[in-house]
Amino acid sequence: MCPPADQTNGVTKDEMVPIDNSNTPHIPPPTNETNGKSEPPPVKSHKGVYGRASDFLSNTSNWKIIESTLREGEQFANAFFTLEKKIEIAKMLDEFGVEYIELTSPAASPESRAHCEAICKLGLKRTKILTHIRCHMDDARLAVETGVDGVDVVIGTSSFLREHSHGKDMTWITKTAIEVIEFVKSKGIEIRFSSEDSFRSELVDLLSIYRTVDKIGVNRVGVADTVGCADPRQVYDLVRTLRGVVSCDIETHFHNDTGCAIANAYAALEAGATHVDTSVLGIGERNGITPLGGLIARMMVADPEYVKSKYNLSMLREIENCVAEAVEISVPFNNYITGFCAFTHKAGIHAKAILANPSTYEILNPADFGMTRYVSIGHRLTGWNAVRSRVDQLNLNLTDDQVKDATAKIKELADVRTQSMEDVDMILRIYHTGIHSGELKVGQSAVLDKLLDKHMPSRETSPSRANGANGTPAKRPRVEETA
Numbered sequence: 001m002c003p004p005a006d007q008t009n010g011v012t013k014d015e016m017v018p019i020d021n022s023n024t025p026h027i028p029p030p031t032n033e034t035n036g037k038s039e040p041p042p043v044k045s046h047k048g049v050y051g052r053a054s055d056f057l058s059n060t061s062n063w064k065i066i067e068s069t070l071r072e073g074e075q076f077a078n079a080f081f082t083l084e085k086k087i088e089i090a091k092m093l094d095e096f097g098v099e100y101i102e103l104t105s106p107a108a109s110p111e112s113r114a115h116c117e118a119i120c121k122l123g124l125k126r127t128k129i130l131t132h133i134r135c136h137m138d139d140a141r142l143a144v145e146t147g148v149d150g151v152d153v154v155i156g157t158s159s160f161l162r163e164h165s166h167g168k169d170m171t172w173i174t175k176t177a178i179e180v181i182e183f184v185k186s187k188g189i190e191i192r193f194s195s196e197d198s199f200r201s202e203l204v205d206l207l208s209i210y211r212t213v214d215k216i217g218v219n220r221v222g223v224a225d226t227v228g229c230a231d232p233r234q235v236y237d238l239v240r241t242l243r244g245v246v247s248c249d250i251e252t253h254f255h256n257d258t259g260c261a262i263a264n265a266y267a268a269l270e271a272g273a274t275h276v277d278t279s280v281l282g283i284g285e286r287n288g289i290t291p292l293g294g295l296i297a298r299m300m301v302a303d304p305e306y307v308k309s310k311y312n313l314s315m316l317r318e319i320e321n322c323v324a325e326a327v328e329i330s331v332p333f334n335n336y337i338t339g340f341c342a343f344t345h346k347a348g349i350h351a352k353a354i355l356a357n358p359s360t361y362e363i364l365n366p367a368d369f370g371m372t373r374y375v376s377i378g379h380r381l382t383g384w385n386a387v388r389s390r391v392d393q394l395n396l397n398l399t400d401d402q403v404k405d406a407t408a409k410i411k412e413l414a415d416v417r418t419q420s421m422e423d424v425d426m427i428l429r430i431y432h433t434g435i436h437s438g439e440l441k442v443g444q445s446a447v448l449d450k451l452l453d454k455h456m457p458s459r460e461t462s463p464s465r466a467n468g469a470n471g472t473p474a475k476r477p478r479v480e481e482t483a
């Protein structure tokens, strides 16, 4: 079974201040107010001061996902999906709202064929089902019998694949493609024709075969960076050129070997592509393809209202946890949107600004994804504004000078070991009691030490560390104040 949706991937909530949705019993319920000030309205456009005039080719506000966790993802080293798990993932992706899911070819194995047929019978609400086959009539015949909504046909067109893989020339490829496409079309379902290793194929060959298959009526042509060699400018140039040659939709598939999979997908959409292949957490052959969550993060910046209108974004974490568990990996600490520190603010300067207006240091709003923002305060880089916020949440009556004085003590203690949220609260309460009983005055560090020794005898224990994801000790980061 999948972990619960509220799993935090091991985040150490103890040492952080939840700004939006605190569920700590003695903390006031979530509000949009910080320090009694109303939060400014969220920033509507993220395009920034360098936004370009809209490009007539751009589809960054008009695109679709072909989710390939159950095809490309099956090629991930750790993946072995049972039918039960495939059904669970397919239903989640349907609920999330992806336009298509792509399944392993029924020609791959008898089980693959049975799984494909079973998923087609699920009656998914929003998501169309595709299967991915070689450009071969035997595979095409099997595929159309499974009940899929469409077939994705692929064939290698680069000289590497023509010489060392299937050994066919472009004339044979074109002839076979026409035969397969006309057969699939005759069954009344969608058909995509894609080259493999497109960026190492001859442009003349590519454009020639795409023009041919477009004329005979494919729904989409596909561009695939099978080896992950392309960069965004190459992608933009190829897709823009292709956009001028075909009238059908353009699907794109980017491997992440050199870290460009999300940027390449974005460049493709800017150049007029219409569909992007993704997988959950990016799992796939080698180090995988454009991750679903990463693409969503990128596209939210381009057009948040469009993305929010299409997808059930609060499901993202649940889907990722489910797939991570199925393939026995952790969600990476720096994952887009759902990584355990994706919305955690630490440096004092950042914390102050975030408390005033989250848009200062956040391009994505965690609430859009059912996530929560945290300001970490129990560390040596903390600032008095963040501590002031906590003092207010705790309903303690301290002046700014007193908060600054308490903050100095928190920083001093945090130089020995990171202070948990409980520790910080206790220090603040003891400070508050000391001030109001007359035992303590601002600047009396030694007196405060005595009070802390009396009420927190265990505070001088050996240095401890925050736990990272999955309970493993995380190295305490050296964070510069303004980084």
Ligand SMILES: [Zn+2]
Residues within 6 Å of the ligand: 072, 226, 253, 255, 284, 285, 289
């Ligand atoms: Zn691939």
